[in-house]
Amino acid sequence: MAAVTVRTAAGILEPARCRIYPLESSAATVYILLLDYSRLCTCEEHGITIRPREVRGRSERAGELSLLQQFSGTFVKDVNLGVILVDTQFRLVDISELACTVLGIKRSLSINRCVDDIFQGVPKEHQLIQRTLLDGVLVRNHAVSWTNDRQRYELLMDSSLIRSGTGEIVGAYIIFKDVTNLRSLEQQVQRSDRLAMIGQIAAGTAHEIRNPLTSIKGFLQVLNRTFQQNGMEREEGYTDLMLAEIDRINELVGEFLLLSKPKHVSYDKIDVSAVLRDILPIINNQAVLHNVTIHYESVYQIPKIVADRELLKQVFINLCKNGIEAMIQGGTLTIIERIEYRERKVHVDIQDAGPGIPAFLIDKIFDPFFTTKENGTGLGLSVCQRIIHDIGGSVRVASKGYGTTFTVSLPFAPE
Ligand SMILES: Nc1ncnc2c1ncn2[C@@H]1O[C@H](COP(=O)(O)OP(=O)(O)OP(=O)(O)O)[C@@H](O)[C@H]1O
Ligand SMILES: [Mg+2]
Numbered sequence: 001m002a003a004v005t006v007r008t009a010a011g012i013l014e015p016a017r018c019r020i021y022p023l024e025s026s027a028a029t030v031y032i033l034l035l036d037y038s039r040l041c042t043c044e045e046h047g048i049t050i051r052p053r054e055v056r057g058r059s060e061r062a063g064e065l066s067l068l069q070q071f072s073g074t075f076v077k078d079v080n081l082g083v084i085l086v087d088t089q090f091r092l093v094d095i096s097e098l099a100c101t102v103l104g105i106k107r108s109l110s111i112n113r114c115v116d117d118i119f120q121g122v123p124k125e126h127q128l129i130q131r132t133l134l135d136g137v138l139v140r141n142h143a144v145s146w147t148n149d150r151q152r153y154e155l156l157m158d159s160s161l162i163r164s165g166t167g168e169i170v171g172a173y174i175i176f177k178d179v180t181n182l183r184s185l186e187q188q189v190q191r192s193d194r195l196a197m198i199g200q201i202a203a204g205t206a207h208e209i210r211n212p213l214t215s216i217k218g219f220l221q222v223l224n225r226t227f228q229q230n231g232m233e234r235e236e237g238y239t240d241l242m243l244a245e246i247d248r249i250n251e252l253v254g255e256f257l258l259l260s261k262p263k264h265v266s267y268d269k270i271d272v273s274a275v276l277r278d279i280l281p282i283i284n285n286q287a288v289l290h291n292v293t294i295h296y297e298s299v300y301q302i303p304k305i306v307a308d309r310e311l312l313k314q315v316f317i318n319l320c321k322n323g324i325e326a327m328i329q330g331g332t333l334t335i336i337e338r339i340e341y342r343e344r345k346v347h348v349d350i351q352d353a354g355p356g357i358p359a360f361l362i363d364k365i366f367d368p369f370f371t372t373k374e375n376g377t378g379l380g381l382s383v384c385q386r387i388i389h390d391i392g393g394s395v396r397v398a399s400k401g402y403g404t405t406f407t408v409s410l411p412f413a414p415e
């Protein structure tokens with residue numbers, strides 16, 4: 001510390017203390033004087049005007065502040081994160097584009113409004129921005145599911161309070177990352193693991209089950225014929241029933257075997273429209289039994305895809321069967337072909353007018369053995385997914401409480 005005399009703006013000389021920092025460079029030595037004095041003044045000893053620390057500090061801080069303000073403005077606008085800022089009155093101060101999309105709100109209509117007003121009608125427990133945010137509980141990497149009108153999101157969320165320099169609470173923030181794709185990938189991996197395990201067990205036991213079944217079936221057919229010849233109608237009825245049940249077991253074993261990577265697949269370039277036309281009579285038969293009408297919209301000259309024709313038929317039959325079974329009161333099952341040239345994909349939508357799939361079940365329907373039907377095996381959708389994934393496609397489901405659409409997407413065959 002050095003003692004110096006300073007002249008105040010009013011021209012009066014006053015003593016002050018000063019810290020001197022020399023900054024040496026090859027050209028010269030520059031001294032930085034930090035003056036412990038609050039008013040703008042001139043330093044007599046060195047013949048220079050010194051802007052006291054406070055004055056200079058404030059202007060520098062103002063510069064830094066405006067940069068920070070600009071950064072935070074740009075950050076909130078451009079960043080690919082959900083950013084939500086609220087003040088102590090629980091009013092929305094700022095919100096990023098992604099957060100608006102996820103919450104299904106318009107930024108211009110929401111800024112400066114109380115969060116409670118913006119989400120009027122949404123039950124408190126289902127709101128993403130909770131008032132408890134202002135209680136100051138620090139949240140890090142909290143996984144939440146959120147569904148707006150159109151889509152379901154998986155989010156990883158952080159939240160905390162914002163404090164002023166003096167430690168006073170001035171608001172709170174939420175920052176979240178949309179991890180929907182990651183989560184669905186993770187679920188797919190888990191599902192494939194389970195399928196692979198079931199497949200291994202299936203491959204090992206399927207033969208052992210089928211062999212005795214073949215001989216049981218053979219002898220039953222003999223019995224059935226004998227009962228028929230001797231006019232024993234009741235007994236013949238029993239054997240008919242037993243044969244039907246054996247067929248069911250055989251079908252189940254067949255589906256099991258499909259899960260364990262089918263051996264005899266033959267991939268060809270095929271026309272999806274032709275496959276759909278082939279199975280229409282089978283679907284129509286099913287539909288008539290359930291009082292359902294089929295509406296089919298095909299497109300002209302659909303690009304070819306690579307698949308096993310028989311397996312692809314099985315996929316569409318399974319999906320149509322589910323749709324028909326869902327429409328207990330009857331209705332229309334719509335099959336629509338679409339071409340997406342930009343993505344180079346053929347899409348087939350299978351849309352029913354059934355009751356839809358509740359949100360809490362939608363993650364489970366592709367799991368092997370998940371069924372809500374008394375006589376269902378719960379293998380239909382997992383087999384479909386396996387077949388479609390094997391040819392580089394995807395099966396997606398959309399259900400908004402009324403009706404369900406399954407979309408099978410398949411890449412164009414290479415030219
Ligand atoms: N279109 C749909 N509408 C409503 N729920 C559906 C629909 N498709 C599938 N589901 C639900 O998904 C579950 C699983 O379907 P999946 O096809 O795998 O098996 P399943 O139909 O129950 O039995 P299976 O196909 O062996 O006869 C069904 O039990 C049903 O709850
Ligand atoms: Mg099914």
